[in-house]
Amino acid sequence: MQTIAIINASSINEYALEPFAGGPGSLDRVRSLADRLAGPDGVLILMGAGQAGPEGARVARRDAWTMKAVLEEASAFASEHPGADAVLYLQADAPFTDPALAERLLALHRRYRAEYTYADGWPAGFAPELLSPRALPNLAELASRHDLPVDRDALFAVIQKDINSYDIETELSPVDLRGLRFSPTCDTRRNKLAAERLWNLGVRSADEASRLLPDRPELLRTLPAFMWVQVAAGCPQACSYCPWPAMAGDPRRADGHMPAARFRSLMSQAESLCDDLVVDLSLWGEPSMHPEFEELAEAVLVRPRFSLIVETSGLGWAPGLAERVSARGGERVNWIVSLDAADEAVYRALRGEGREEAEAFAARMAAAFPGRVHVQAVRMKDNEAGLEGFYRSWKKRSDKVIIQKYDDFAGCLPDRRVADLAPLERYPCRHLARDLAVLLDGSVPACKHCLTPGAGGRLGYARILGNVFDDGLPTVWERAGEWYLRHAAGDYPEPCGRCDEYHTFNA
Ligand code: SF4
Known part of the structure; x- marks a missing residue:
């Protein structure tokens, strides 16, 4: 032997x-x-x-x-x-x-x-x-x-x-x-x-x-692995299940964006801190509405250990732009195209106008870049009846179909969940361990999901940890660690106790 x-x-x-x-x-x-x-x-x-x-x-x-x-x-x-x-x-x-x-x-x-x-x-x-x-x-x-x-x-x-x-x-x-x-x-x-x-x-x-390991959750938090960055305020749609309209007003009338130079400086900080990272555009708002989107993508892709996820409605892309970015980044660029429903009436109720353009974008990109275009539906009561048909029909055109969990943002939005997927035993939030969310002006909330109602019912973040351009990325990341340690001790700050996103995982 x-x-x-x-x-x-x-x-x-x-x-x-x-x-x-x-x-x-x-x-x-x-x-x-x-x-x-x-x-x-x-x-x-x-x-x-x-x-x-x-x-x-x-x-x-x-x-x-x-x-x-x-x-x-x-x-x-x-x-x-x-x-x-x-x-x-x-x-x-x-x-x-x-x-x-x-x-x-x-x-x-x-x-x-x-x-x-x-x-x-x-x-x-x-x-x-x-x-x-x-x-x-x-x-x-x-x-x-x-x-x-x-x-x-x-x-x-x-x-x-x-x-x-x-x-x-x-x-x-x-x-x-x-x-x-x-x-x-x-x-x-x-x-x-x-x-x-x-x-x-x-x-x-x-x-x-x-x-x-089961008693040492602090070992799971080292450096960020996933960073949402909001690069645009506007969006061609005001989706019925998205909290952004309740945070900032109708996004169809908004037009702010993060300048490419600022985004580049953020990527430079991120590379120094993390070395490798998944960057997701755009936390809120539609990335196609950014006037320098290709420069943003380049700021990610020029770093060989970074990869890019573009979350889009599939609307508003200038001819050839998405294709150029995908071809440049190869396997390091993934697209998530939010469609939510195949049925016109349900699509319109959830997302508004634009189904044909969005579907054409998803189909074109999925054919050109197989395996790198994910067609997504958020699963909720409103689209549950047509979801199997949606899945089957898109599976024929794309390898990747995501059925995403509905998020009510700690009770800020109506409960439209079809099923409760939360584990029986609560554990410290994955997002605090691995993610950072950066808003348009560089401010960083404790996490993407931690919204609370404010004056007049307007939604806002429960806590802003600092600003990456003023305080630096390492400082805000360390401040988020304080929330994580509270979770590890079974003490959940507002609004975490009401949130069921803690078990979901990005990268
Ligand atoms: S529990 Fe929810 S609100 Fe709290 S940090 Fe995690 S995802 Fe954010």
Whole structure:
């Protein structure tokens, strides 16, 4: 019985190479573990063409990796080791890869002669995956039929394509921690910070993490991952379920916008703080109404670790503008086109005029940029009857159809929910842990959703934390942390106690 190991370092960055918690970097730690379990001759590291490999290591390099290529390299390497009965598949950016858990998985894999063995319920980065060498050629062929990115979940994604054909074993975590979406890995500044904080609390193993994490929600908040930015005040529609008209008056008559120079300075601050970020335009208002939209998009896309989401009614786009932005950004640009209903009368009641133009925009963009255009309906009593038809009809034209939860903004809008999706047990708000919302003038509310009624029934934010142009992004982010710590203590500031958005997740 021999174990061999494949370390996937194909898309690592500086965070996996730098020292981790004052010691060796993540790649070095994972390699040491692989050497221990497979012996130095039994380890193959997969890297990008330009990456420097660790000294003395066997490295396979390619310009671009696919899962087919990963599995073919693994298969070729396994054929050099005819005595091998198990292949450890490790991620180079996972400094918490647990040797004891790896041994448990190996024992399970061998006892049941499995073809694939994995651990479930722990956060990312604690467990390797295991393959049988005999399954590799078949899996490479299966991967060749599907275009899957080589990300952390890619091996399981390949197997899922024909899951009943493989003998699979699973080791379950005593506590299911997947819902935390905690990733103590060295792939982003945010995740590495979380990983080092976990390490500094003394955690070294998967079991220790299972015991500690449920009681340490502060570990889930490090740096922003998602930023809504309001870039326009106006909108061609005044939707019946949107709070913006009740905050600022009829948006069809508004015309303010955030100047491109200010937006660029905001993106510069965001890059310094977060390194990678999802930027969503526009928090309120219609992005097509911004006179310099292409410059805004460029300010996001010029930063290679940023990606852009454009939330639009699909109305008002100058010919070719959306296409140019999408072509420039490739997979880093996603569109959400809010349509809400296929039926003209329901559309008009919810959104107003413009259904034909909006549908034509969504169809044109979905055809030109498949997989990157999401057609959305907010699910509510008003459109529930036609929602299945909406879904089926748009599924034929776009891979991506979003049925979005209705938000009554902590009771500020009528309750039009069809179902209560809130978890049975409340936990600290995901938005406070990961998001920032920036308004037109740079002011930052505690979160996008925290509205309260003011004088004359006008809606406004319960708390403004500061202004990114005056106070700086790090300061307002730290101030939002005070609310998060109150949530962690079970103390919900106004209006959080009435809000059911705390469990929803953006990025
Ligand atoms: S609970 Fe609701 S109002 Fe409070 S921070 Fe979270 S999303 Fe905002």
